[in-house]
Amino acid sequence: MNNKEIEFREDDLIAALKEALAFAKEETRMRKIKSACGIKCFECPAHIATRNNDQALREKTAAEWTKAYHFNFTADMINCTGCKSDGVQIGYCSMCPLRKCAAEKGVVECRVCAEFKTCKTYADWDAQNPLKENNP
Numbered sequence: 001m002n003n004k005e006i007e008f009r010e011d012d013l014i015a016a017l018k019e020a021l022a023f024a025k026e027e028t029r030m031r032k033i034k035s036a037c038g039i040k041c042f043e044c045p046a047h048i049a050t051r052n053n054d055q056a057l058r059e060k061t062a063a064e065w066t067k068a069y070h071f072n073f074t075a076d077m078i079n080c081t082g083c084k085s086d087g088v089q090i091g092y093c094s095m096c097p098l099r100k101c102a103a104e105k106g107v108v109e110c111r112v113c114a115e116f117k118t119c120k121t122y123a124d125w126d127a128q129n130p131l132k133e134n135n136p
Contacts, residue, residue, distance in 0.1 A: 034109055035083030035093070036102035037125060046080040046090045069128070097121050 034040055041047045045064075049057040058078035065073045069092075081087030083099050093099065098110055098121060107113045110122050 036096070036099045036108075036110055037083075037122070037129075038109055038111055039083075039129075041080075041082040044080065046078045047082060050079045050081060050088070098125060 035044075045057055045061040048054065049061060055075065058075040061078045062073040062075045065071070065078075073091075077091055079088050080090040080093060083089060083093050083096070088094075101121065102108070102110055102113070105113060110116055110119065113119070116122065
């Protein structure tokens with residue numbers, strides 16, 4: 001091997017390490033993101049299915065949510081990049097009153113709102129939330 005080959009490989013290695021570091025930083029950031037309601041987006045099956053392009057998980061989630069929410073979800077509806085993202089949100093999340101209220105009040109999450117303990121909208125949502133185990 002000559003020095004030029006070694007330099008080229010070092011550059012490739014450095015570029016690969018930088019890419020891996022950027023990916024790890026983004027994944028760490030995503031793990032911390034919560035929706036307005038407090039669901040950890042990184043643990044939500046719709047978000048996971050979208051992130052991994054996992055059709056089987058979309059189908060499973062659609063069936064579970066159809067039963068839980070009494071709404072006919074299809075696998076095609078199970079796509080979400082997160083409540084606070086500019087990308088696609090799952091049908092309900094795009095029009096969620098909790099998301100809208102938090103944005104209007106300028107709070108990052110319902111739980112930090114001064115009215116949280118008496119909020120009927122949150123209480124109604126939480127009572128039928130099948131993702132409760134993902135909430136702190």
